[in-house]
Amino acid sequence: MRPALRFAALLAFRQLRHRALASGAALAGVAVAVMLMLVQVAFRNGLYDSALALPRALAADIVLVSPGYRALTFSPPWLPRAALRDAAGMPGVAETAALYAYSGQVRSRETGGNLSVWLLGLDPASRVLDLPEVAAAQRLLSVPDSALLDRLSRQEFRAVLARFAAEGLARLPLYTPAADLAPVLQVRGLFALGPSFTIDGTLLVSDLTLHAALGVPLDRVSIGLVRLRPGADAGLVAAALAARVEGRARVLTRDAFLAEERGFYARRTPIGLIFNTGLLVGVAVGVVFILQVLNGLVDANLPEYAVLLAQGYRPAFLAAVVAQAAVAVALLTYPLALGLALLVTRVAATATRLPLGLHGADMAAVLALSLGMAAAAAGLAALRLRRADPLELFA
Amino acid sequence: MSRAVAALRGVGHGFGSGPRRRTVLRGIDLDLRAGEFVALTGPSGSGKTTLLTLLGALRVPEAGRVCLLGQDMAGLDAAGLAALRRRIGFVFQRHHLLRSLSVLENVEAALHALPGAEPRRDRAAALAMLEAVGLGGRGAEPTARLSGGEQQRVAVARALVRRPALVLADEPTASLDGGTGRAVVALLADLARSQGCAVVMGTHDERCLDLVTRRLHMEDGMLRQTEQAA
Ligand SMILES: Nc1ncnc2c1ncn2[C@@H]1O[C@H](COP(=O)(O)OP(=O)(O)OP(=O)(O)O)[C@@H](O)[C@H]1O
Ligand SMILES: [Mg+2]
Secondary structure, three states: HHHHHHHHHHHHHHHHHHOOOOOOOHHHHHHHHHHHHHHHHHHHHHHHHHHHHHHHHHHOOOEEEOOOOOOOOOOOOOOOHHHHHHHHHHOEEEEEEEEEEEEEEEEOOOOOOOEEEEEEEEEOOOOOOOOOHHHHHHHHOOOEEEHHHOOOOOOOEHHHHHHHHHOOOEEEEEEEEOOHHEEEEEEEEEOOOOHHHHHOOEEEEEHOOOHHHHHOOOOOOOOOEEEEOOOOOHHHHHHHHHHOOOOEEEEEEEHHHHHHHHHHHHHHHHHHHHHHHHHHHHHHHHHHHHHHHHHHHHHHHHHHHHHHHHOOOOOHHHHHHHHHHHHHHHHHHHHHHHHHHHHHHHHHHHOOOOOOOOHHHHHHHHHHHHHHHHHHHHHHHHHHHHHHHHHHHOO | OOOEEEEEEEEEOOOOHHHHOOOEEEEEEEEEEEEOOOEEEOOOOOOOEEEEEEEOOOOOEEEEEEEOOOHHHHOOHHHHHHHOOOOOEEEEEOOOOOOOOOOOHHHHHHHHOOOOOHHHHHHHHHHHHHHHHHOOEEEEEEOOOOOHHHHHHHHHHHHHHHOOEEEEEEEOOOOHHHHHHEEEEEEEHHHOOOOOOOHEEEEOHHHHHHHHOEEEEEEEEEEEEEOOOO
């Protein structure tokens, strides 16, 4: 059956090409549907990447979190600093550090209103965040009430950034319910983390400033960071550590931690659902357009298919022609869809400052999906082949 | 006596049921032998096409027995009938070539369905057959560029390239002008004779009847006369 299959492919391609103009609109529809799927994936990547920017920046091989911890959002539940001290004495552990994460509000001098901020506290002398500008600027934080501001914070912070650019310093009054005690933060430097969909702006302060400003006790750590000696096995140390801090903290290797963060956004937030729904709509629209191409193809070629049946070709051969045509539609429209998607993604990334992008695996997955769409459409279009009847060729 | 290609005994066929029932073929007995060129004439609606589609394994008779190429059709399923059709060539009133394929590819297409198809050998056979119908050198052209007569000659080449035991032609000249139609039938007769296959041609075209070896006349679903041509 090999030559017959090759012939099926040739015939499918030629018949498609013969009707290229007639099916132009539907082919464009297929390309647009696949493009929307790709853009959808790029947006999902952007959302995940922005949500994971801080977890990824943590300078840790192993992470300790509270047993009730779910994700690194505004104010995660705390774990006792003692657990971190226990970790410091474990074999294989090089050093430990603490990150404090709290939500807060600052007063906007421009509007008089409040802006919500994420206040991240760290010891200016220790390595907590692996972000290029932070390493250089975090020493400035040892001056009380100093802060670094995320230059990629949302638009509302534009005025603060402008003031900093002009004067090298910007004053940001913290808003606290006990207003007369409210300290004023001094922005002395900038760093780059990027906005996420839950956070407007991020400020980095020293742990002592955070303690003074919000009154939070420093033995309550938001995230405990553990760095290993070279050659130490993260899995083994994590297991030993988990036994040691049993009940007080949960111990995760870096990879497990990042996977859990990602899983949180995929499963516990509407992002996963919204994304999957969008993808499903793209799939449905794509199937409809492919089906339109294939139905047009079958209708236009019914007498030709009848001739093939008269010649002794089996109905399965005709189904193979339709299937090959479907695959050809998926493969030929994909490069166009990908090109458009990359273009749209680049424009949107510039506009939103979100790290939108497509990885090779995403492109392959969407290509596989569109081949699946082609298979579904081919199955439906093949039903129409029953109307090919050699008896209609006779006079 | 040459090889039997088809044998029909008491074949009857009709369409519809109840008051709309219409009997189209009654008590047909027919023997076809290799090398015969049979013209099937008769008034419109007399059942010529119905008989041809039975001979082409495109339908099974309601009554009687049809033995085609040594096989009793009664015992065959759809796949068996399809296998039988691979040994039969068809020429229709309209050429029904595959528009998106070239002339040569149309002829080759008749071979891909055959068991033991072999692309290189099939191409050589298709080229030789195009030569035989006077279209050598035109294989690469799209079928739409050929005249009606040339297209019908490609259809003849397509039917005969598979070296069928039986060729069935239904009004092959009806879409062509007289001279062209006769030339196509003459070509068909020539090639069939050289291959030794049987041809049955349903026709209204008086001008072609001198080219056949036998004439069958249908009237009211019955084969009324059987005359041996000179
Ligand atoms: N599928 C069908 N359903 C119902 N009636 C049919 C069908 N096919 C043919 N008939 C009827 O059977 C009769 C014989 O038809 P057939 O096509 O065999 O005649 P014919 O001799 O080929 O006629 P013509 O010379 O006009 O082609 C006609 O009355 C036709 O209406
Ligand atoms: Mg007829």
